[in-house]
Amino acid sequence: ADWADDETDEAEADEPLTWETIPTNKSIAEAVYDSAVVHQCIRQGEFVGMVTHSGTGNHGGGLQKRKGRVWADPCYYNYRLASSLFGGTPVGVELACDTFSTETVFGEEMGELFGQLDPVEDAPAIDALAVVHGEPDGRDSDDGAVTVALVHRDARSDAIDVDLDLGAVGSVGEEATVQVLTADAMSARNTFEEPQAVTPEEREVPVENGTLSLSLSPFSVAYVTVPTE
8 A cells, every 4th residue: 555655635645644644554554554454365265264353463353352341443444344255256357447656665774675666557456356156167157246336545535536447247237235444544544532533334225237336535445236137
């Protein structure tokens, strides 16, 4: 995700980051990052046998506790939503979208010890993955479905209007279930005072002639599930 060059609020662009504004493993930025990692692991096929959350990066599996109250970080909700991909057969996705580039080099001074992250050039603003549930040959098509996961990972752009053409999957239903995890800023997180500030929202979206449209806001992950007929 393009975290280093975030310019969504020009009035604060030159102000130093604080503990309240920096994206961490407890913020929505973690969920966006995790989604891209999960997608890449699925693309590796049998090379990756299991995906889990590193204890060094987010100890506790995304759950927080304080004074008898337990609440979940955005990454927890993302992994729960990502379970809709489990058991599906990955299918190819043809993606057409804008790209973004970064300029910052991370770890330049410590590169010899820990390595460094070079700038990214022309990365797709959206990361997309699709799986089909049911038998690939259609024998179990009565209770099959297709799930498309979309990640808006360009922190500097506005909402992106997405058109999904599911024609290649075959006959699909007339309504899709869309589950979205998003926030107004990449530093947004759940806290003791607001334990459900960042939680998934679900809605139904009509499908017309195998195509549906939705708007993907910044810092968001969306899971679109459409039944097949």
